[in-house]
Amino acid sequence: MSQILDTDVAIVGAGPAGLFAVFELGMLKVRAVLIDALGEVGGQCSALYPEKPIYDIPAHPAIEAGDLVARLEAQIAPFATPRLLGRRVETLTGTAGAFALTTDQGDTVRAKAVIVAAGAGAFGPNRPPLDGLAAYEATGAVQYYVRRREDLRGKRVVIAGGGDSAVDWALALRGVAAAIHFVHRRPKFRAAPESVAQLDAAAAAGEVDMVIPYQLHALHGGDGRLVSVEVADLDGGTKHIAADVLLPFFGLSMDLGPIAGWGLALERHHLAITPATCETNVPGVFAIGDVATYAGKLKLILQGFSEAAMAAHAIHPIVYPDTALHFEYSTSKGVG
Numbered sequence: 001m002s003q004i005l006d007t008d009v010a011i012v013g014a015g016p017a018g019l020f021a022v023f024e025l026g027m028l029k030v031r032a033v034l035i036d037a038l039g040e041v042g043g044q045c046s047a048l049y050p051e052k053p054i055y056d057i058p059a060h061p062a063i064e065a066g067d068l069v070a071r072l073e074a075q076i077a078p079f080a081t082p083r084l085l086g087r088r089v090e091t092l093t094g095t096a097g098a099f100a101l102t103t104d105q106g107d108t109v110r111a112k113a114v115i116v117a118a119g120a121g122a123f124g125p126n127r128p129p130l131d132g133l134a135a136y137e138a139t140g141a142v143q144y145y146v147r148r149r150e151d152l153r154g155k156r157v158v159i160a161g162g163g164d165s166a167v168d169w170a171l172a173l174r175g176v177a178a179a180i181h182f183v184h185r186r187p188k189f190r191a192a193p194e195s196v197a198q199l200d201a202a203a204a205a206g207e208v209d210m211v212i213p214y215q216l217h218a219l220h221g222g223d224g225r226l227v228s229v230e231v232a233d234l235d236g237g238t239k240h241i242a243a244d245v246l247l248p249f250f251g252l253s254m255d256l257g258p259i260a261g262w263g264l265a266l267e268r269h270h271l272a273i274t275p276a277t278c279e280t281n282v283p284g285v286f287a288i289g290d291v292a293t294y295a296g297k298l299k300l301i302l303q304g305f306s307e308a309a310m311a312a313h314a315i316h317p318i319v320y321p322d323t324a325l326h327f328e329y330s331t332s333k334g335v336g
């Protein structure tokens, strides 16, 4: 059923950045409403890699993405923030102090300020150009995300790509998959050096078969059941790898969807912001997390967290124009 909500800040996107923004706003007594197109909170962490460990969250040597989302939820629970899930924000109108957002389900949210934490927008995987791909996608013989590691137990897996996802999954599937073949077109990786060192060690130990320099060439099988993946080297020489599952990790395609039409300044499919405040070119509209860009931006969860704090402080005077904000640590102030 569609709803009409009045709040201080409408947060578009309930990924890690949007979730933490609830906390930072709540600490300043600023109310929020969370809106997400997906049916659950957590953004990419929940939708793409809930069981994958993350190693660069401060104070967590390793934490699975799903656990991180659960802990963020626990952290914002005191603020009892209303959520509109399974609703895509379509329009944004108004000015600072009086914005209105509408969703594809007919909801209206009225807010004094807006935080766009839309990540990669309506994200989707970059697909390899292989014949007959759709039939294999339908059966799960070709998958772009690993939702449950256990689903791959005993399977012969081909991983393709050279970034963090490819390297991390090759490592995470050791002892689970029956065989791991790692296909990449060159011996260089766009992944954390420490993970690449672990991959080298795994290859030396015979745990991962490195198929380099090769590219995906064709899929062989029938009725959506994969029998082998054919790969080609740079001279066109091919070979077959017996496999049950192909995991192509060629990154996400970024599509801002309706957000691109809100009059916000764009820079290569991202929202350009002033780094100190996270404000866009439209006063009262802020952007944080993966969707936001500025010189030196790192697309990391921890960066989204710090942007959430900066945006919350910049928003305080819009919500409380007559009250000066005295900075306090959470340790002295407590939560709520």
Ligand SMILES: Cc1cc2nc3c(=O)[nH]c(=O)nc-3n(C[C@H](O)[C@H](O)[C@H](O)COP(=O)(O)OP(=O)(O)OC[C@H]3O[C@@H](n4cnc5c(N)ncnc54)[C@H](O)[C@@H]3O)c2cc1C
Residues within 6 Å of the ligand: 012, 013, 014, 015, 016, 017, 018, 035, 036, 037, 038, 042, 043, 044, 045, 048, 049, 052, 053, 054, 055, 056, 087, 088, 089, 090, 117, 118, 119, 120, 121, 122, 164, 165, 256, 257, 258, 259, 288, 289, 290, 291, 299, 300, 301, 302, 304
């Ligand atoms: C496989 C993988 C591994 C990763 N590993 C790490 C890692 O180890 N460390 C790290 O720091 N980062 C990692 N990342 C990146 C990290 O997940 C992102 O930086 C992070 O999720 C960005 O958070 P966010 O809140 O900005 O956006 P997202 O997580 O993308 O969430 C944005 C949300 O906005 C919603 N949305 C978009 N448009 C609308 C709209 N119009 N209306 C309503 N909702 C909308 C989307 O549905 C989505 O839920 C990894 C990413 C992937 C894919």
